[in-house]
Amino acid sequence: MWPGRMERALAMLVLVLAAGCAGTPVVTADAAAALLRDDRFRTDAVPSAELQPQRIFDLTPAMRAYAEQHVMASSQGRDVQQRLLEALYTRSDLQLRYDAEHTRTAAQAFEARAGNCMSLVVMTAAFAKHLGLNVRFQNVRVNPTFGRNGDLTFAYGHVNLSIGRHVPASSQLLGQPGNHWLTIDFLPRQDLRGQRFDVIEESTLVSMFMNNMAAEALARGQLDAAYAWARAALQQDRNLGIAYNTLGVIYQRRGLLDDAEQVMRFALGLEPDNVAVLGNLAPLLVQRGRVDEAQAVQRRLARLQPDPPFAFLMRGQQAMREGNYRAARDWIERELERDPDNPEFHYWLALAHIGLGSHDAARREMALAFDHSRTSDDQNRYAAKLRQLKAAAVQ
Structure with missing residues (x-):
C-alpha cells in the first residue's frame, strides 16, 4: 500500500x-x-x-x-x-x-x-x-x-x-x-x-x-x-x-575514540555478528593506529558479508571511469538484483546505458529512479535528469 x-x-x-x-x-x-x-x-x-x-x-x-x-x-x-x-x-x-x-x-x-x-x-x-x-x-x-x-x-x-x-x-x-x-x-x-x-x-x-x-x-x-x-x-x-x-559513531565523530571503541565492543557483546558495528570498528582501529587488529575485524566482516552494500555499484562506477560501460552496466545490474527499489542504482544504470548509447533504456531507468525516490530532493533531482533525457530524445 x-x-x-x-x-x-x-x-x-x-x-x-x-x-x-x-x-x-x-x-x-x-x-x-x-x-x-x-x-x-x-x-x-x-x-x-x-x-x-x-x-x-x-x-x-x-x-x-x-x-x-x-x-x-x-x-x-x-x-x-x-x-x-x-x-x-x-x-x-x-x-x-x-x-x-x-x-x-x-x-x-x-x-x-x-x-x-x-x-x-x-x-x-x-x-x-x-x-x-x-x-x-x-x-x-x-x-x-x-x-x-x-x-x-x-x-x-x-x-x-x-x-x-x-x-x-x-x-x-x-x-x-x-x-x-x-x-x-x-x-x-x-x-x-x-x-x-x-x-x-x-x-x-x-x-x-x-x-x-x-x-x-x-x-x-x-x-x-x-x-x-x-x-x-x-x-x-x-x-x-x-x-x-549510533552512540559509538557519535563518540567517534566527537573525537572520543576510547569511548567510541568501548561502546562498539559493548554492542558486539550484545550482537557478536552485527556487521554494522564491525564495519564501524575496523576504521576506528585504523584511526587509532592498530592496523593489525583492524585487519582481523575486516576479515571477520568479510566472512559475514562477502559483498558489502554498494560493492557492485562501486565496481560499476570504476568501470565507467575506465570507459567500460558494458562492464559498468553488468555490475550495477547485479546491485539491482539485491535491491531493485534503490533509486541510486537505477540512476547509475541509466548513466551506463547512456554510455552504451541505449537512450531508451536510460530514460526507463531514470524514470525508475524517480519512482523509487525516498525524499523530495531526490525526486526533484531525478525528475530534472529525466526531463533532460526526454528533451535530448526529441532533438
Missing part, C-alpha cells in the same frame, strides 16, 4: 535505524549509564519536552477532528479498524506521500501529509489509541536495503503494526486469517502472507524512533542533538543494540 523503510547507516561510520533484534542479552541500568558521557555534550541541544516518549504519539485538535469526521462518523456497519485504515490510506482525503528524509512524530506526519515508515506507524498508532483500539508493533524480518548520505550509508529495515483485540504470537506468520487483528503495512511490493516478524514493546519502538532521530541529527553534523536522542533511546530500551552503535 505504501512504501516503507527503516534506517541504518554503514560505511566508515555505521548507523542503524529502526531495526530490532530478538534475543539480545539484558543490559543493566548501571551498565548502560556507564557508557554515557554527558560532560562532553550540550545537555540543552534538544528541548526536554521533545524527548518525552508520549510526544511522539500526541494528537493535535485537527487530528482528533479528522478521526471524528472520517472514522467515527462514517461507520456504515464496518468495524473501526477497517474504517481507520480507509480514512488514513485508502481514501484520497489526506493524500499522504512517502518521504524518507525525516522521521516525524504523529502530529508532524499528519500536518506534512508525509512520512517515512516509522512516521506512518506512529501516526496510525496514535489514531488507533485515540479510537480505543489495541496496538501491537512488529519488527518484520526483511533483508535491509541501503541508501547513502555523505559518508554514511543507511540500511533500511521494516516495522509495521497491527490494530485490534487479539495479540499475535511472536514470530508467527503475518497475514494469516483467523484472528481479529488488522495488520497495516507500508510496503507495497511485498505480500504480508508468509512474512516473519517479532512483536516488540512500545518502548522498543519509541527507542527505535529516537535512534532514527539521533542518526538523522548525526547526518546533519549536529553531534550534541544526536547524543541527546541516542541517550534518550537507551533510556527507553537499554537492550536496543543499534542505539549503542
Whole structure:
C-alpha cells in the first residue's frame, strides 16, 4: 500500500535505524549509564519536552477532528479498524506521500501529509489509541536495503503494526486469517502472507524512533542533538543494540575514540555478528593506529558479508571511469538484483546505458529512479535528469 523503510547507516561510520533484534542479552541500568558521557555534550541541544516518549504519539485538535469526521462518523456497519485504515490510506482525503528524509512524530506526519515508515506507524498508532483500539508493533524480518548520505550509508529495515483485540504470537506468520487483528503495512511490493516478524514493546519502538532521530541529527553534523536522542533511546530500551552503535559513531565523530571503541565492543557483546558495528570498528582501529587488529575485524566482516552494500555499484562506477560501460552496466545490474527499489542504482544504470548509447533504456531507468525516490530532493533531482533525457530524445 505504501512504501516503507527503516534506517541504518554503514560505511566508515555505521548507523542503524529502526531495526530490532530478538534475543539480545539484558543490559543493566548501571551498565548502560556507564557508557554515557554527558560532560562532553550540550545537555540543552534538544528541548526536554521533545524527548518525552508520549510526544511522539500526541494528537493535535485537527487530528482528533479528522478521526471524528472520517472514522467515527462514517461507520456504515464496518468495524473501526477497517474504517481507520480507509480514512488514513485508502481514501484520497489526506493524500499522504512517502518521504524518507525525516522521521516525524504523529502530529508532524499528519500536518506534512508525509512520512517515512516509522512516521506512518506512529501516526496510525496514535489514531488507533485515540479510537480505543489495541496496538501491537512488529519488527518484520526483511533483508535491509541501503541508501547513502555523505559518508554514511543507511540500511533500511521494516516495522509495521497491527490494530485490534487479539495479540499475535511472536514470530508467527503475518497475514494469516483467523484472528481479529488488522495488520497495516507500508510496503507495497511485498505480500504480508508468509512474512516473519517479532512483536516488540512500545518502548522498543519509541527507542527505535529516537535512534532514527539521533542518526538523522548525526547526518546533519549536529553531534550534541544526536547524543541527546541516542541517550534518550537507551533510556527507553537499554537492550536496543543499534542505539549503542549510533552512540559509538557519535563518540567517534566527537573525537572520543576510547569511548567510541568501548561502546562498539559493548554492542558486539550484545550482537557478536552485527556487521554494522564491525564495519564501524575496523576504521576506528585504523584511526587509532592498530592496523593489525583492524585487519582481523575486516576479515571477520568479510566472512559475514562477502559483498558489502554498494560493492557492485562501486565496481560499476570504476568501470565507467575506465570507459567500460558494458562492464559498468553488468555490475550495477547485479546491485539491482539485491535491491531493485534503490533509486541510486537505477540512476547509475541509466548513466551506463547512456554510455552504451541505449537512450531508451536510460530514460526507463531514470524514470525508475524517480519512482523509487525516498525524499523530495531526490525526486526533484531525478525528475530534472529525466526531463533532460526526454528533451535530448526529441532533438
